[in-house]
Each structure stands twice: as C-alpha cells, then as structure tokens.
Amino acid sequence: MKLTSKKTYKAIYYILEKREFTQLQTAKSTSTSLGQVNKVVQWLVRKNFVEKRRNNYYLKDPSGLVALFALERDVDSLLVRKIQTSTPQKKLIESLGKKHALCLDSALSLYSNYYRSNRVCVYAESEKELLEIENAISSKNSGFVEVCVFKPDIKPEISKVGKLKATQKLRTLIDLVSDNKTFYAKDLFKQLWKVEFLES
Numbered sequence: 001m002k003l004t005s006k007k008t009y010k011a012i013y014y015i016l017e018k019r020e021f022t023q024l025q026t027a028k029s030t031s032t033s034l035g036q037v038n039k040v041v042q043w044l045v046r047k048n049f050v051e052k053r054r055n056n057y058y059l060k061d062p063s064g065l066v067a068l069f070a071l072e073r074d075v076d077s078l079l080v081r082k083i084q085t086s087t088p089q090k091k092l093i094e095s096l097g098k099k100h101a102l103c104l105d106s107a108l109s110l111y112s113n114y115y116r117s118n119r120v121c122v123y124a125e126s127e128k129e130l131l132e133i134e135n136a137i138s139s140k141n142s143g144f145v146e147v148c149v150f151k152p153d154i155k156p157e158i159s160k161v162g163k164l165k166a167t168q169k170l171r172t173l174i175d176l177v178s179d180n181k182t183f184y185a186k187d188l189f190k191q192l193w194k195v196e197f198l199e200s
Contacts, residue, residue, distance in 0.1 A: 008036070016065065093164070
C-alpha cells in the first residue's frame with residue numbers, strides 16, 4: 001500500500017482526522033471509490049492500525065500510522081530553494097505567510113511553542129509562486145535566517161491561522177514526521193490524539 005498515492009492519501013488523511021469512520025463516509029467525503037477505500041481499510045485492519053466495530057471502524061493507532069510516512073517521503077528531496085537572509089524570522093513568517101502556505105517548522109510555530117528553528121519553511125506549488133517568494137526576500141546573500149522553499153509531493157491541506165496561511169495541524173505533523181522531526185511535533189500528537197511523549 002503506497003500511502004502517498006493520491007487516492008490512498010486522501011482516505012488515510014480522512015481516517016486520521018476522524019478516527020471513527022465508515023467506508024461509505026470515507027468514500028463520499030474524499031471523492032474516492034468505495035473499492036479503493038475498502039482496499040485501504042482492509043490493509044489497515046490487517047496491519048492492526050484499525051479495528052472493525054459493530055457499525056463502523058476505529059483507528060486505534062494514529063501515531064503508528066503517521067510514522068509510516070517517514071518510510072515513503074523524503075522531505076529533503078522536496079526542497080527547491082534555500083535562501084539566506086538578514087530579514088528577521090518573525091517578519092518573514094508574517095510577510096510570506098499572508099500569501100503562501102507556511103509548512104514544517106514555521107507551521108509548527110503557530111501551533112506549539114516547544115520547538116524553534118532558524119529557518120522559515122514555505123510551500124510553493126508553482127514556478128510563479130516560487131518566483132514571488134524569491135522576490136519577497138531581501139538580503140539574499142547573507143544573514144542567519146534560512147528560507148526553505150518546498151515543492152509539495154502531495155497537495156497540502158491549508159488553513160488560516162489568524163492572518164496567516166499554514167498547513168493544517170495533521171499535515172504539519174505528517175510533514176515533520178517525514179522530516180525526521182517526530183519528537184519536536186509532540187504537542188501536535190497531544191492536540192490531535194491525546195498521545196503524550198515521555199521524556200527520559
């Protein structure tokens with residue numbers, strides 16, 4: 001089962017969001033065929049992520065399922081531009097986030113105070129958008145802030161957080177797990193599924 005194929009991903013994302021679901025609801029909500037949803041659900045049941053209940057299904061191990069994305073996705077391969085700048089990070093997040101989707105570390109900073117990095121991460125879904133981002137950044141050859149522009153392999157789920165655009169909490173979590181930053185996203189695991197990480 002390839003989690004990142006378009007139809008499979010839509011079904012998996014829906015299941016991760018809802019946790020309790022029926023195959024029919026999943027198919028309707030994701031515009032995916034019932035046959036494809038059935039394949040996904042049966043695979044999840046066989047792998048012990050999902051259990052069949054009387055009238056529906058229940059995702060019992062969301063964090064284990066999310067962890068599988070790290071095996072299929074390499075976030076480094078999605079990086080299309082890295083720009084050093086002296087523009088303050090907060091200012092960059094505010095200016096870029098009004099028009100473009102913040103992702104990874106920058107999206108996380110809107111949902112959690114646990115982890116802070118020196119980079120600003122943003123998705124560019126087209127060459128035009130990439131050019132707009134490049135033109136919006138000054139002092140391109142120096143500075144301590146790194147703007148990382150990624151081209152999404154899967155169309156990102158976007159929300160408004162205040163005045164800024166950012167990947168939704170679940171998509172942010174999937175991206176961070178795929179970038180080997182699972183522990184930094186611990187607040188998202190708690191917010192989404194009440195899963196707590198124990199620090200030693």
